[in-house]
């Protein structure tokens with residue numbers, strides 16, 4: 001059962017990409033893998049003001065994740081609370097998970113030659129903290145919500 | 151062992167308070183100080199550890215071997231480098247006197263040590279980067295309020311309406327301020343945004359005006375006109391605290407909304423609607439007077455008009471308005487000591503002419519670009535040595551080629567910086583400063599509604615052979631026999647000395663990372679603001695006595711900005727939230743997010759040139775041609791082309807940034823001395839460039 005989701009209050013988000021860099025810095029990732037993204041539709045005029053809103057996307061932590069099924073070594077796992085994560089020690093860097101994921105979410109870390117993806121910063125969650133992107137979002141627009149709250 | 155250390159971000163000059171976790175001399179976590187920022191940091195703030203790890207920054211002192219700018223360096227020890235610089239300085243002093251040496255640093259709380267060193271040498275010639283930044287705003291504010299640009303705090307979160315003229319507040323961002331803006335919007339506050347293009351800020355606006363470039367002053371005058379006409383100003387406040395209102399009313403008589411609408415290319419009806427809103431929202435309306443307003447040749451007056459609108463709104467010292475920045479004294483306390491107290495200001499006249507030829511400019515920092523004239527002409531006397539600390543004039547001021555020609559009259563050029571700057575690459579000596587995570591900095595006072603002392607603690611030991619600024623300066627001072635001005639041998643000693651008069655000690659910083667002088671915001675009695683405005687009359691001088699005395703009008707009759715000649719565009723520039731000007735372009739993580747800039751071109755104009763999205767275009771000015779990728783948008787004025795400042799770097803050792811994108815300042819040919827005569831800011835948006843489809847686009851469609 002999925003417990004968590006990341007919710008973006010797009011009214012507050014300013015599209016600064018802080019979350020993307022906060023995430024990379026937290027996981028000490030080199031240039032290459034990017035675990036979340038900020039995007040927007042083209043600007044449209046709303047009462048004379050060209051407007052758009054930002055969207056945030058990381059891994060969807062699917063109910064039945066293709067990435068988990070396809071992983072040949074069992075490195076890609078789903079926890080009790082729904083978090084889909086890579087057990088790095090078992091990962092052989094074949095990137096079958098990225099091929100199986102409809103959105104190509106898992107990323108290759110060239111330094112470790114392993115897959116890496118959003119794991120809702122489960123080490124931080126387990127320590128009673130919030131994910132890096134949530135804690136450090138420039139405008140406090142990102143929230144980790146548990147499904148019960150939704 | 152894991153440690154948690156309070157410190158201060160130093161990627162950009164906002165200097166956000168941070169908390170850093172460190173294990174085995176490695177940063178494992180870094181966040182905004184919970185007490186002030188609730189964890190928030192910008193993207194750049196998280197790229198600090200990447201800066202530390204980056205081997206493409208100077209790793210030890212370097213002395214030039216080949217010709218200037220040739221890029222041949224000899225790595226030397228600190229002993230050698232400091233001896234070398236000190237010897238050169240001595241020779242210059244012997245032949246030309248100490249005033250032949252100038253120094254510049256970033257403005258802000260840490261300029262003290264550089265200024266103290268300049269004065270200790272016996273030179274009055276300390277300066278900073280501000281003539282390419284906030285000088286117009288600063289001088290405009292001084293002429294009106296008698297207080298500089300930092301004299302007021304903007305209580306944005308409690309405002310009902312924030313009006314921004316080109317102040318792209320959510321992109322050239324300060325995290326604490328951004329949160330104030332978002333809080334204001336969440337509470338139903340209005341945002342009015344005026345610019346030549348749509349921005350990250352403008353997309354959040356209630357009212358958006360895309361104006362013709364260079365017409366900000368026109369719109370500001372029209373707002374004054376309409377507010378006065380509707381008697382929508384705070385008459386009591388104006389009566390009590392201002393002088394010259396009648397002259398202003400007379401001056402703006404012809405500047406109606408209808409007139410401005412034509413001039414700016416917007417609708418009169420929208421201006422009227424804005425005026426109605428402003429009157430309804432008064433006094434909780436804030437007109438931002440501009441941050442980096444070195445743009446057009448009337449930017450000083452535009453800023454003055456915006457600040458005058460603040461006075462008309464009667465928003466001074468009210469919640470949701472402009473609040474006097476309080477110092478330690480306002481709380482019955484004392485601020486920390488500064489090193490400049492130890493080295494008296496030399497009596498010699500400044501070489502930039504500020505205070506003599508240019509009485510209208512504040513003497514404290516003068517104007518950097520004017521020193522180039524002194525170098526070139528040896529008048530009023532020669533400048534032979536220059537030290538730039540964490541300041542890259544080639545990335546900051548127009549026309550680096552012209553700057554190099556002036557600098558060639560110098561016998562010594564020194565760059566102190568954490569990264570290779572374009573200026574440093576041309577220098578004789580590079581003294582690498584430790585990055586902000588590897589150095590301590592002096593304690594500084596931050597004025598505000600709740601004034602506080604802030605400090606930066608070193609969180610890890612330097613990863614390369616670099617030093618903190620105090621050690622570098624002290625090392626030079628010692629060699630020059632100026633020990634008495636820098637008597638403290640460790641940072642702890644210096645901090646202790648700084649704190650002596652304050653009654654606080656270092657342990658008081660342990661709880662939150664800063665020390666506050668007050669628990670609650672300190673507000674003056676709004677009915678007793680007499681004496682708070684430091685103008686000659688003690689009032690807000692709508693007609694400034696000093697400007698009159700110096701022979702400048704307080705209000706300049708509006709002149710319509712030139713239209714670009716056929717085939718040319720006005721080059722305007724700005725910032726992205728991912729880079730701090732030129733300083734971060736080579737940072738691995740930030741470079742990954744934004745490796746180069748583009749040229750924004752109005753879609754229809756691009757169509758005329760046959761330029762499609764993603765095409766290469768040539769941008770030409772004088773003998774400079776740059777190639778850049780075109781980005782087409784409907785949301786930029788057809789007279790302007792826009793780019794993000796800081797790119798187009800030419801330092802081969804910065805492999806990521808090398809020749810990536812285009813440099814705006816290199817295209818500002820012949821603009822080095824084009825300054826606002828009253829405000830002192832450079833006119834950085836007064837360059838017209840030719841744009842054409844580049845021959846670099848692939849014509850061959852076959853790749854076999």
Ligand code: SF4
Nearest residue numbers: 013016017018019137
């Ligand atoms: S850090 Fe926050 S405000 Fe910035 S883009 Fe990410 S979600 Fe949006």
Ligand code: SF4
Nearest residue numbers: 059060062065067101
């Ligand atoms: S990586 Fe793809 S398939 Fe796997 S959980 Fe995430 S979104 Fe689903």
Ligand code: SF4
Nearest residue numbers: 023118120121131133
């Ligand atoms: S939850 Fe953690 S891993 Fe996922 S996007 Fe946010 S910072 Fe990255």
Ligand code: SF4
Nearest residue numbers: 159162165166192195
């Ligand atoms: S705005 Fe960003 S880069 Fe600048 S000091 Fe703050 S966190 Fe650092």
